[in-house]
Amino acid sequence: MRWLAALLVLLAAAAPRAELLDFSADEIARIVRHGPWPPTVAADPSNRVSGKQDAIGLGRALFFDARLSPDKAFACVSCHDPDKAWSDGRATSMGRTALPRNAPSLLDVRQRRWFGWDGGHDNLWSMSLRPILDAREIGGSTAGIADLVRTDRNLSACYARAFGREPGAVEAEALAIDAAKALAAFQETLTSPRTPFDDFRDALARGDKAEAAKLPVAAQRGVRLFVGRGNCAFCHLGPAFTNGEFHSIGIPFFVAGGADGGRHSGIRTLRESRLTLLGSWNDDPVRADGIATRHVDPQHRNFGEFRVPSLRMAARSAPYMHNGSLATLADVVRHYARFDPERLHGDGEAILKPLGLDDAEIDDLVAFLESLSAEPPPTDRRACG
Ligand code: HEC
Ligand code: HEC
Structure with missing residues (x-):
């Protein structure tokens, strides 16, 4: 039996050692605030078809439909690709012309209070109409949207079920806004999955140390920095890791022809x-x-303030920042670690200070950020009808 004992010793040495850092009660309280996940979200009161299955089906069909653009060249999916966490993998998006900003992931979009990097929209349906009409993006028109929904048999049947009226009887602008509300209803269903961090957080909340110890120790050290010395949770707060507000973190905001x-x-x-x-x-x-x-x-x-992005699924939505100027999560953490307050314009953010993180600490923060991602559920591409 000596060989068996030797084998067991070998196996024990090979298996990663589960270890839980000695988190204080205060640290645990700060970590637990980043959950539970997924949160329960109510229907959007500003959108009468929010949460309705027929509208979700219509919105899904429109999202993937390039007929919204006059030359059938662009659909929402061109820049919000389910295989890239509903983003496009580019630093800044390419529509009919180059856009100045990075396409954000659409995951958990129902939970946002302001939409777009600059919060130029206060609701999801107006944010969804804009790219269809914007000449730089899909380049369509309200008349074009209305025409498509009225003449395509599937879409018009879907519309009638979702809104309880025939599209032919609805004036073009109202019909286009309804289409945007259906697009919003669809996007509200895009939610990010539970992640290794969520299992860790729930285990800490119920005092299950053995389960909590399953999160790799590097990520545990990273979460300690995140809620502690790194002060990241000052802005990246709560279950979605954002306070939903606008800050400047010293990312240059010059673009071709101005700022x-x-x-x-x-x-x-x-x-x-x-x-x-x-x-x-x-x-x-x-x-x-x-x-x-x-x-x-x-x-x-x-000036130069942008919305604090969620950090869920960030490992799958590179590159980062409103202008896509940082390629990897390590680049982002290095930006914060070497942050120079002199570069902040105007009033600046008194909260941001040089963090003085060493390379091992940078790796730990990255390991933690990676623990906020997981395999998403398969994409439902069913057409309505
Ligand atoms: C040419 C690329 C492109 C296309 C096509 C496109 N988008 Fe976007 N989308 C972007 C970019 C870039 C932003 C960031 C805009 C900003 O901050 O001003 C964005 C932002 C958004 C947001 C805001 C997300 C958030 O977190 O605030 C939503 C919602 C959205 N798009 C939905 C859509 C829908 C619906 C369609 C189709 C009707 C669409 N997009 C088509 C590039 C695109
Ligand atoms: C003062 C508020 C604030 C603090 C503190 C802060 N962030 Fe941010 N974070 C932001 C804002 C605002 C952006 C977007 C900036 C832009 O695009 O110009 C951002 C962007 C990011 C991104 C890119 C996400 C994406 O999808 O593009 C990551 C990752 C990130 N922060 C992680 C961290 C970490 C880690 C810390 C702590 C070391 C931290 N943040 C501290 C406000 C903050």
Whole structure:
């Protein structure tokens, strides 16, 4: 039996040693705030077809349909590819012309409060109509959308079921906004999966040390930095790892021909739009969600501020930042580690300080960020009908 004992010793040495760092009660409380996952989300009151199966089917069909563009060259999926976490893998997107910004992942989009890197939209349906009409993106028109939904037999039957009226009887702008609401209903179903971090977080919450110890120790050291000395959780807060607000972290925002005004231009877009929660296309008679939009006012400090992105599935949606200027998660962490406060414009962010992380700590933070991703469920591409 000596060989058996020797084999057991060998196996024990080969298996990664499960170990749990000595997290303090305070650290555990900070970590537990990043869950549970998935959260429960309610239907969107501003969209009367939110959560309705027929509308989701119609939205899914439209999302993959290049007939929205006059020359059938672009669909939403051209820049939001399910195999790239619903992003496009490019630094900045390429539509009919080059766009100045990176295409964000659409996962968990139902949980956002502001849409786009600059928060130029306060609801998902207006954010969904914009790329169809934007000459740089799909380059379509309200008349084109209406024509497609009225003349395609499948789409028009789907529309009638989802909205309870025949598309032929609906005026073009109203029909295009309905199509955008169906696109929104579909995108609300795109949620990111549970990850190794979530198992760790739940195990810590219920005091199950053996289960928590399954997260690789490097990722555990990374999460300790994330909620502690790195101060990342100041902005990347809660289950979706974002406070939903706008900050500057010193990413240069110059673009060809000028500067990307970030949140400053987003607020201007909001104020000029008829399609916000304050307008008559909001299906919620109370319009309760519009309050924040009424109070936004562009300030000088908003220049160069961008929305704090979620970090879930980030390992699958490279490259990073509003302009895609950082290629890998290690580049992102190095940006924070070597951060130079002098480079912040205007009022800057007093919260960001040089972190002085060494290479091993940078690796640990990256290991933690990677633990926020997992294999997504297979993509449902069924057409409506
Ligand atoms: C040519 C590439 C391109 C196409 C086509 C495109 N998008 Fe986008 N999408 C982008 C880029 C770039 C952004 C970031 C825009 C910004 O911040 O100003 C974006 C942002 C978004 C957002 C905001 C996500 C968030 O987290 O705030 C949504 C929602 C969205 N797109 C949905 C759609 C839908 C629906 C379609 C099809 C009707 C579509 N997109 C077509 C490139 C594209
Ligand atoms: C002051 C708020 C703030 C703090 C603190 C902060 N971040 Fe960020 N983070 C942001 C903003 C804002 C962006 C987007 C900036 C842009 O695109 O210009 C961002 C982007 C990122 C991205 C890129 C995500 C993507 O999809 O492009 C990662 C990864 C990230 N942060 C991780 C971290 C880590 C790790 C820390 C701690 C070392 C941290 N952040 C600290 C605000 C913050």
